[in-house]
Amino acid sequence: MSGSSMDGLDIIHTTIEEVAGTWSFTINHSDCIPFDEKWHASLPRLTALTGKELxxxxxxxxxxMGNVIHDFIIKNHLEHKVHLIASHGHTVFHEPQQKMTFQLGDGASIAAINRLPVISDLRNMDIALGGQGAPIVPIGEKYFWNEFHYFLNIGGICNITMHQENKHIAFDICPANRVLNLLCNELGKSYDHDGVEAAKGSLNEDLLNTLNDFEYYQKPYPKSLSNEFGVDIVFQKIQQFAISNQDKLNTYCEHIAMQIANVCPAEAEPKKMMITGGGGFNQYLIKRISFYLKNKNIEVFLPEQNLIEYKEALIMALIGVLRWREEQNALGSVxxxxxxxxxxALWMGQD
Incomplete structure (x- = not known):
């Protein structure tokens, strides 16, 4: 899959097992293949293409994608060991209010190159049934980690899953790494390693108040965000402030942490939140999130590095397995x- 942070194509080989209703997984191999210059330049501009060009x-x-996956299989000696490929692709349009979502990356092409079954277009059925088509990861959190009450993914967009009263609630909170990375680009860096640049900055109250005032934050769930909200609206608003990039990074980290805390109720008993996604490596951001959640009686938990990086790819694999088994893989309650x-959509690549 290619996430909204656009750092590359995440690929994993995983073994998923179900025994008497209990699911387990092993991540055998993983990699993030950076986009070459062509795709790095063209992916953000896809919304401006004509229908034929798209x-x-x-x-x-x-x-x-098909060729990259084929190389991954060869590199890790996985010939005849892959049963199916689940492909999320790269989101170009996400307009659930118009019952439309589009992820780039033709599943038939992937199937033809690898001569394996491919499952793609993972969000479309939920959209057609009036859903947001997002978040779709709660199905994996339900099956793999039922000991946690909260799951936070900090990717290009920050989203949360909460287990409350025997049901799952999930939605997008705010743009995250997509905006932070754009601010780092202004410093000649692709991302803020460990949050060092943000830690150098100071909080700008005027910018913070402006960010917290976006209408989206007042909307009830279910709700979801498109990449354009972070790039075309939030980032452009930040750029109107004549302050240093370190101050912008510091303030935006504070904004993310505050919005996360705002959606979490105060817990009477201690609860745990698993944090994954690239933002899990931003030590300054995690420090600010922990500060706010401590007041809600919620403890932050960071799993092993492989899971921080590839949890969403793992859950895409599970969604593919469930589709292959013709079992429900999207939760309407979410x-x-x-x-x-x-x-x-299932594409049979074999003869």
Whole structure:
């Protein structure tokens, strides 16, 4: 899968097992393949293409993905050991209010190159049923880690899952790494390693108040964000402030931490929150999140590095396995769809 932070294509080989209703996994191999200069430049501009140009890019990106996956299989000696490929692709459009979502990366091309079954278009069925098509990771959190009450993913967009009263609630909170990385680009860096640059800055109260005032934060769930909200609205608003980039980074980290705390209720008993995604490596951001959540009686937990980096890719694999088994892989209670559903297009790559 390619996340909203656009750092590359995440690929894992995982073994997923289900015994008497209990699910388990092992991540055998993993890698993040950076986008080459062409895709790094073109992916952010896809929304401006004509219909024909977008479809051609869909096929080309699918073939690029197919070849990268093939190389991954060869490199890790996985010939005849892969049963199926689950591909999320790269989100270009996400307009659930118009019952439309589009992820770049033609599944048929991936299947043809690898001669394996491919499951793609993982969000479309939920969207068609009136859901947000996001977040879709709660199905994996339900099956793999039922000992946690909270799950926070800090990728290009920060999203949360909460287990409350025998149901799962999940939604996008705010843009995260997509905005932080753009601010770091202004410093000649691709990202803020360990949050060092943010830690150098100072909080700007005027910017913080402006960020916290966006209408999205007042909307009830289910709700979700597009990449454009972070790039075209939030980042552009930040750039209107004549302050240092370190101050912008510091203030935006504070904004993320505050918005996370705002959506979490105060707990009477101690609860645990698992944090994954690239933002889990931003030590300054994690420090600020921990500060606010401590007042809510919620303890932050960071799993091993492999899971921080590849949890979402792992859950895409589970969604693919459930689709192959023709079992529900999207929760309507989370997305707002009229019912749970079995989503994903299946492309048979074998002879």
């Amino acid at each position: 479809l051609l890019a869909h096929t080309e990106f699918g073939r690029w 997305t707002g769809a009229t019912r749970n559903s079995i989503g994903g």
